[in-house]
Amino acid sequence: MNDAATLQACVQYAKELRADIPQEAFQRNPWRLLWLPVHLAIIGGATTLMLATEIHWGWRLALSAVIGHSYGVLMFLAHEILHGSVVKNARLQNWISGLCMLPYCIGPAHWKAWHNRAHHGHTSQSGADPDSFGNVTMFICNRVARFMLTFAPGSGYRRSWLFLGFWFSFHAITTLFLHSQRYDYWNAARRRRQIALFFAMVAFWAGVAVTVGMRHFLFLYVLPIIVANMLQMSYIATNHLFCDETEDVNDPLANSLSVSVPKWLGWLHLNFGYHIEHHIYPYMNPRHAPRVRAALEARYGRRYRSLPILTALRVLYETPPVHLSQKELVDLDTGAVFSTLGVECELPRQIDRVTVPVRPRRTAAALRLLKLEGSSPAIETSAVIGAPPAPATDPADGAARKRAA
Incomplete structure (x- = not known):
């Protein structure tokens, strides 16, 4: 069981597995930098071909997909670099990763604060983990959050099919302007510098658009960044969203x-x-990840969980994204409750239905989060303790709204 008595932190697994993994697996791998000129050449070649010739729009679409794939892989490379698994020099890390992340308008310091510290340090903690949709408490009094939730896979809304194509870029903006302030990524001066860097990168792409014209810009940037978002989110969204919440x-x-x-x-x-x-x-460096997988499977057996990516994407769209409790996910419109991914990779399934509007199961944790989010005591009491709730909604009404959305 994944309960409080059996959970253990990342560092404990790292200590237990260390003896099972060859020492060379922990060395940096600067050879990964060879991917940089490869993908820059692909992007440059495809760009030149589209600007210098009048090729058919079908070929332009294909080249846009190729550019987008290269944008995506360069983001994977930046991710490795900023975890320190490629080169040691911090200045070199920042310059190379900054170039790799330019299509997303993400700066190195922004990524390290958002991903390395907030996500890795608080994985699947409601609110603190920027990559989690969180629990019911986060949506009780926040209409904007409720609207954005309709884009989430598993929400049941048609617009959720847009999620993979835009969410990574959109989420980068929300972490920079909202999450970074609420969770104190930086002091005020450093935050202003990060925002200035973001607008400088936006200005760069605006300059590209003006220089090449909107027709070319559509194929050189707009369509490729959609492809790149799809590549990123196909992996990222399946990594945590239907797993347990770990507060x-x-x-x-x-x-x-x-x-x-x-x-x-x-x-x-x-x-x-x-x-x-x-x-x-x-x-x-992820080059050695298969060795870690072998060690995990040998030591922990079926507790190591892996799914084919297409299966994981199907489950993602069949399972609501909001946690009702540590091991439950809930559809806020219908009240349908699903299990999270099982301890031995049993797929989520519907196990219950609760009254709409949905309220948290766990009073203490919900109160702590509401206090952190800055809600008033009156709202806290009404939302969590159970003082008169809003009138219940027929689950069928929620389903009808989804079909129409």
Whole structure:
């Protein structure tokens, strides 16, 4: 069981597995930098071909997809670099990763604060983990959050099919302007510098648009960044969203999932699907992730969880994204309650139905989060303790709204 008595932190797994993994697996791998000129050449060649010739729009679409794939892989490379698994020099890390992340308008310091510290440090903790949709409490009094939730996979709304194509870029903006302020990523001066860097990158792409014209810009940037978002989110969204919430102990065997792809695709995508492995050893280059997987399977057996990526994506869209409790997910419109991914990778399934509007199951945790979010005591009492709730909504009404959305 993944309960409080059996959960253990990433560092404990790292200590237990260390003897099972060759020492060379913990060395930096600067050879990964060879991917940089490869993908810059692909982007440059495709760009030149579209600007210098009048090729058919069908070929332009294909080249846009190729550029977008390269944007995506460069983000994977930046991810490795900023975890320190490629080169040691911090200035070199920042310059190379900054170039790789330019299509997303993400600066190195922004990524390290958002991903390395907030996500890795607080994985699947409601509110504190920027990559989690959180629990019911986060949506009780926040209409904007409720609206954005309709774009989430598993929400049941048609617009949720847009999620993969835009969410990574959108989420980068929300972490910079909202989450970074609420959770104090930086002091005021550093935050202003990060925002200034963001607008400088936006200005760069605006300059590109003016220079090449909107027709070319559509194929050189707009469509490629959609493809790049789809590539990022196909991995990222399946790594945690239907796993357990872990408020107290950051256990990667409870809150994370690895996804498998064909071996050639894993090579192209820099082994990005080995996500449990990455949370245990974020500073290890993913080239060695298969060794960590073998050690995990040998030591922990079926507690190591992995799904084929297409299966994980199907489950993602069949399962609501909001936690009702540690091991439950809930549809806020219908009240349908699903289990999270099982301890031995049993797929989520509907197990209950609660009254709409949905209220948290766990009073103490919900009160702590509401206090952190800055809600008033009156709202806290009404929302969590159970003082007169809003009139209940017929679950059928929620389902009808989804079909119409």
